[in-house]
Amino acid sequence: MPTDATATESVTHGLKLPKKIAFYLKDESLFNDASGIILLNMAVDWYLHQELRIGQAIGNFLYSAGGGIFLGALVATLLVFLRQESFRSKYHLSAGVAMPVEVIFFLTPLIIYFLAEEIHVSGIIAVVAAGLIHNVESERRRLTNAFIFYNSNQLSQLLIDILNGIVFLLLGIIIVRSMREDIFNQQTIDAILIGIILYLANLLIRYFYYRFSPSIKGKTSNKEALIFSLDGIHGAVTFALAYTLYDLRINVADFHLILVSEITLILLSMIVPTIVFHMILDKDIPDFDQRKEVDRVRVAMIEYAMDQMKKIYLPKKIRKQLEFDLRAQMNQTSIVDFAREIKYTIKQKELPDDQKEFRAEVYRYAFRQERDYLGKIAQQEREYRRGFLALYRQILMSEVVFLDDEND
Numbered sequence: 001m002p003t004d005a006t007a008t009e010s011v012t013h014g015l016k017l018p019k020k021i022a023f024y025l026k027d028e029s030l031f032n033d034a035s036g037i038i039l040l041n042m043a044v045d046w047y048l049h050q051e052l053r054i055g056q057a058i059g060n061f062l063y064s065a066g067g068g069i070f071l072g073a074l075v076a077t078l079l080v081f082l083r084q085e086s087f088r089s090k091y092h093l094s095a096g097v098a099m100p101v102e103v104i105f106f107l108t109p110l111i112i113y114f115l116a117e118e119i120h121v122s123g124i125i126a127v128v129a130a131g132l133i134h135n136v137e138s139e140r141r142r143l144t145n146a147f148i149f150y151n152s153n154q155l156s157q158l159l160i161d162i163l164n165g166i167v168f169l170l171l172g173i174i175i176v177r178s179m180r181e182d183i184f185n186q187q188t189i190d191a192i193l194i195g196i197i198l199y200l201a202n203l204l205i206r207y208f209y210y211r212f213s214p215s216i217k218g219k220t221s222n223k224e225a226l227i228f229s230l231d232g233i234h235g236a237v238t239f240a241l242a243y244t245l246y247d248l249r250i251n252v253a254d255f256h257l258i259l260v261s262e263i264t265l266i267l268l269s270m271i272v273p274t275i276v277f278h279m280i281l282d283k284d285i286p287d288f289d290q291r292k293e294v295d296r297v298r299v300a301m302i303e304y305a306m307d308q309m310k311k312i313y314l315p316k317k318i319r320k321q322l323e324f325d326l327r328a329q330m331n332q333t334s335i336v337d338f339a340r341e342i343k344y345t346i347k348q349k350e351l352p353d354d355q356k357e358f359r360a361e362v363y364r365y366a367f368r369q370e371r372d373y374l375g376k377i378a379q380q381e382r383e384y385r386r387g388f389l390a391l392y393r394q395i396l397m398s399e400v401v402f403l404d405d406e407n408d
Helices: 005-011 019-049 054-087 095-118 123-140 146-180 186-212 222-230 236-247 252-280 288-309 316-329 335-347 353-380 382-407
Strands: none
Touching: 005 252, 019 054, 019 222, 019 236, 054 095, 054 123, 095 123, 095 146, 146 236, 186 222, 186 252, 222 252, 236 252, 288 316, 288 353, 288 382, 316 335, 316 353, 353 382
């Protein structure tokens, strides 16, 4: 029963999770999906043949896991070299290359998974192996093409959120349909009890593992062990694995038993930690002193940039736009100001290309003044470094948004 890292982040949002536990949970998330599907395959084989064939199970495990690792690593390595070669070609900075690279990025796990399943090795392990190689590559190619790197990360996060949302939507639909069809018979009650027993067993195993396992470095406390045990939150992968049994030779009654027990397990693993963590974990309270200082520096930074821009000649129209946009960075514009700016923009004719380029240069210069000022302050007030980095990121994003508009 693999844990779900995304569900864990949702449950612990706004709370301070101990760094040691977060480290081990991150390590666990790298391999639990693959190990979970292999153990499931072994259990299904035992169910279908009514005997536990240990030798064959080990052989199938080695073939499935080893073949998945080899295939995933091979395909990922080939794709990495192809992508790196394309980045180093004379065409890699052209606008038309970004979309094919992102499409390949999106299709890679699907292709690897279905290819692995066709040759009867573990598709999940193949994708995990490929993901590890792609992760190593991404760490060293950030500046090869920063635009594609950033877009790929944004696409990944968007897909993760969408797919997780779909899974939990399906989970809710199944629960509602079960209640509507009035199938809460004795078999359903038994399945719910099995789900509760599985959840309690999972808690105990995780608790004793963290408390007494020699692989856990340093001293461990009962509270840490309790947090680790409750953090074994199940979600999309557990639900998906239960549903994969639908296509196998499992009778309807047993499938219903498995599905309801897994749903019970998933719900308990999310509801119980949500309640208990708010009792035993400290809240991640915002640093109001840092926020206040960052807001002060933001205003001073933008005022510095505006003072610098007054020293150079600018056409009235461009200066008016620049002053409005810089004041908007400080949240010092009202709805009336915004409406007045819209009305002014509508009345004005579109700038010629040469003036658009000049405006882009002006904005780049203004943003550079902001970054220079922030860099000086950050050197003097290092205790607020985290807040200043967030502010620096906002400046860069503002510049990217504006320059994208200029390039349209």
